[in-house]
Amino acid sequence: MDVVHSAADMRARVCAWRRAGARIGFVPTMGNLHAGHLSLVELARKRADTVVASVFVNPAQFGPNEDFASYPRTLDADRAGLAAHGCDALFAPGVDEMYPFGVAEGVRVDVPKISEVLEGELRPGHFAGVATVVTKLFNLVQPDVAVFGQKDYQQLLVVRRMTMDLRLPIDIIAAPTRRESNGLAMSSRNQYLSSEERERAGVIYRALCAMREQWNAGRPIAAIESDARAVLEAAGSIPDYATIRRADDLSAPYPSDRCGAIALIAIRMGRARLIDNLLLDP
Ligand code: PAF
Numbered sequence: 001m002d003v004v005h006s007a008a009d010m011r012a013r014v015c016a017w018r019r020a021g022a023r024i025g026f027v028p029t030m031g032n033l034h035a036g037h038l039s040l041v042e043l044a045r046k047r048a049d050t051v052v053a054s055v056f057v058n059p060a061q062f063g064p065n066e067d068f069a070s071y072p073r074t075l076d077a078d079r080a081g082l083a084a085h086g087c088d089a090l091f092a093p094g095v096d097e098m099y100p101f102g103v104a105e106g107v108r109v110d111v112p113k114i115s116e117v118l119e120g121e122l123r124p125g126h127f128a129g130v131a132t133v134v135t136k137l138f139n140l141v142q143p144d145v146a147v148f149g150q151k152d153y154q155q156l157l158v159v160r161r162m163t164m165d166l167r168l169p170i171d172i173i174a175a176p177t178r179r180e181s182n183g184l185a186m187s188s189r190n191q192y193l194s195s196e197e198r199e200r201a202g203v204i205y206r207a208l209c210a211m212r213e214q215w216n217a218g219r220p221i222a223a224i225e226s227d228a229r230a231v232l233e234a235a236g237s238i239p240d241y242a243t244i245r246r247a248d249d250l251s252a253p254y255p256s257d258r259c260g261a262i263a264l265i266a267i268r269m270g271r272a273r274l275i276d277n278l279l280l281d282p
Helices: 006-020 033-045 075-084 126-141 153-165 188-192 195-200 205-218 222-234
Strands: 002-004 024-029 048-054 089-091 147-149 171-175 238-246 261-269 273-280
Touching: 002 006, 006 024, 024 033, 024 126, 033 048, 033 075, 033 147, 033 171, 048 075, 048 126, 075 089, 089 126, 126 153, 126 188, 153 171, 153 195, 153 261, 188 273, 205 222, 205 238, 205 261, 205 273, 222 238, 222 261
Parallel strands: 002 089, 024 048, 024 147, 048 089, 147 171
Antiparallel strands: 238 261, 261 273
């Protein structure tokens, strides 16, 4: 597997692959890869001839009090995992390579509305940081297909909207969430949990499943949401939200809506902030 650090080198390789008629698949990550990330690579492999993964801890998507400095950086292990899963190239640029004019003074890509609710409301500027870096990465890697995990559902919608609005000829594929045996969605931030907290954090998935059951039974949304918050609190977490939204734009469903909905949860537990979701339709 090739390891590429500079934008110029990445472009040269993409040029050669394109000349050879290869279809390029892309998996953007911030590294510290787990089985969930590697399943995205496997999915990209099925849809493309050449697979590129990026590892870049993007400063622009972290708030001032968030974990940019402490975010786990494990490039050697990431390289080994990607190579073992059939990745052809790892793009691991430095911050100067991605933000030649600095993060604060660089161009920004903003996706209005969908970026402003839920995670966007709690983490101002987060999705502009994501949309900006993903646009830059797409521009450098020029993929035909890019794979994103469904766990970060709002991010997936932001990237889809950005890709459509900028008229980028890229298929955005959603990969199913990989879970631990207690239902906890795999995430690099699970490392911030103690083993006892990791066990307790299984409550997120249980609460999502209960929300789906109640939704299917026709219970009013406000009651479903307040039950979920109570369950999350009883397990010692602090819920930021436990909500049911329309799956296409995350707006509040009309009381009569019975399809096209999603349950989303964000909690804080110990040092970790965790998010997860479940589509409510079969
Ligand atoms: O999901 C992530 O790991 C990041 O938000 C992404 C898409 C790689 C952009 O930095």
